[in-house]
Every structure is written in C-alpha cells, then in structure tokens.
Amino acid sequence: MIYALILAGGRGERLWPYSRISRPKHLLPLLGDMTMIQQTVARLKGLVSDENIFVITEGGQKAAIEQQLPQIKPAQIVPEPFGRNTAAAVALGAVYIERKDPDGVMIVLSSDHFIDKTEIFQRTLRDCAKMAREEDSLVIMGVKPTYPNTGYGYIKIGDELGSDADTKFWRVGSFKEKPDFETAKEYFEGGDYFWNTGMFIWKTAAIMNEFERHMPKLYGGCLQIREAIGAEREQKTIEEVYTSLDRVPIDIGIMEKAGNVVMGRADFDWDDIGSWLSMENHISADSNHNMSNCDFEQIDSKNLIAINEDGFVGAIGVEDIIVVKSGDAVLVCHRDRAQDVKKLVEKMAKNTKCARYLE
Secondary structure, rough: EEEEEEEOOOHHHHOOOOOOOOOOOOOOOOOOOOHHHHHHHOOOOOOOOHEEEEEEEEEHHHHHHHHEEEEEHHHHHHEEEEHHHHHHHHHHEEEEHHOOOOOOOEEEEEEOOOOOOHHHHHHHHHHHHHHHHHHOOOEOOOOOOOOOOOOOOOEEEEEEEEOHHHHHHHHEEEEEEOHHHHHHHHHHOOOOEEEEEEEEEEEEHHHHHHHHHHHHHHHHHHHOOOOOOOOOOHHHHHHHHHOOOOOHHHHHHHOOOOOEEEEEOOOOOOOOOOHHHHHOOOEEEEEEEEOEEEEEEEOOOOOEEEEEOEEEEEEEEEEEEEEEEOOOOOEEEEHHHHHHHHHHHHHHHOOOOOOHHHO
C-alpha cells in the first residue's frame, strides 16, 4: 500500500509580496486555476487514494487546507504547533502512517512544486516505491540540471544500480547545499550532479528505524505521539514533544547519515518555484525577453519579469528587473538578487512599520 505525506508548512518568503503569512504560496493559484497544494493532490489521483494522503501543516493553515482539500478527512491534516524543519515534520507524518499501516510505503512530497507530465511522475513514483520496498532503500528523486541553478540543493551520484524499471537508479554519493554560481556551474558541467527535489520514497518502518538510529530524541517523541493519536491529549502531546526538538532538515538529520540511500532519476519537468526568477520557466517571453502575467507595455526595456494581481505594468529604459505588485505592496529587485527577497522579508519583520505588510 502506498501512502503520501505532503509537507505544507512553508511560507514561501522568496515569493513575497504574493506569498504572505496568511496566504503562503502553496495556498495560491500561482500556475493555473488550482492552488499549488490542490495540484499536488490532484497529480496523485490513481496512485494514492484520498484516505492514504496525510498533510503536515502549520496550525494556522489547517482550516484553509481543509477548505481547499475537502476530499481529505480533517484528521489526516495534522498541524504542527510550530515549525521544527523537515525532519520533525516527516517523523510526525510517519507516525500517523505507521499507526495505520506498519508495512506501508510512504511518499514525501512538498505542497508547492510544479510538476509536468503526470503519467511519467506516477510511473517514477511506482518504480521508486518498488525499489524502496524490495531493497529497503531510502529513495530520493533527482532531476538532471538544465542550467547552473543556485537556489537548489544538489545530489552527487555514485554507482548505477541495475533495475528492470524504466527509472534509472544510482547510489547517492553525497548531498550538496545550495551553491554559489561558480560551484553550480561546475555541478552542471560535471554530469554526475542532480537537483535535489526533496521528494522521498521509503518504507515507513525503514525511516522510523533511521530516526531511532540517528535522531533518538525525535524518535522517542514519536513514540509518545503514537500512543496519544486519537486521544484527547493528542495535540497537547505533539506540542510537548515539539518544544524540545531541534530544527533539523531531513537531509542533514537522516539522509547524509543513512547507509542505503538511492537516487531515482526524475524525467519529468520539475520546479520548486523557489523565487520570482522561477516564473521565467512558466511565462512566455516577448522579443525582448520580457515576461508578464498582466497588461504590460515597455519602451527600450528587456529581461523584465512583471507580475501583477490586477492592473498594468509599464517599463521605460530598464533591464534585468523583477517587479511584483500584490495588494498593498510592491517589490522591485534585480534578477540576480531574486534569492535575497527572503532577506528583505527578514528585515521587514524587525521593522514595526513594515511588519504588517508580511501578514
């Protein structure tokens, strides 16, 4: 039986001012009519049944997600009392899945990724689930880089593994953090590096064993939560456990330490929409390489990204600029600084006059 765990706790700070605390990017229809989390659930249809989909989110987002995903039972949408990064979120979801089916295979997905070619996506997940089940592997999906991206983590592959599946598999050599441009260029040209999609596939029992081995404090908390599921003390127990946990990504807490880690090649279009620069992959450009989702006109301007919820954007004599208008806020930044929008958000949070524009 295959289960899906969808992580929906991020705020999409690099997509401010569209994405805000009250409406993070996975709750927005950035690409199409459906929101990002609705698209995530929709592309699982036929592979994972609704009763086997679990969502881990922030407490303040639970009601909105229940409204957007009426096919998912409220009990399967589990709120964290506060964020403790992805290791804690994955462990919390694994506890709920393990309690339902100790022998199940779980797929871990982000709620805000763009994925095209659903048929290939599902085929790859099936192949990865088979690998995880038969070889007791921790499987991560990697995408072959198409350019030197500094906003993604990377996976260095080792020996290729034999398989009768359509998907190709390799042992994972190492994980690399988001690189600077020159390092990203080396990765891109080297040929043995893949983008880290953050999509994982493993047996629930296998990942719980890894938590016990490498993160015993978190594992001990999971046992407490498992005993409390369905009882009145359930949410209180989760809060008590989370209070003592460190903020650790699953890559650092588990994947870099585990032994049997395998990468499956993802041959579908993928993008985590990590910054406004990502929009150039999804919006058609004019002859001057200007991209916009709104009424737009320019004079002697090129390489612009213009995003506006409602209205017009005009540009004169500028280039390599991103302009985003949403509600009561406007962002203007150089294309090369798109990753720094998060730094601006952090600075705004410390300014009492500006913090309200983050809500």
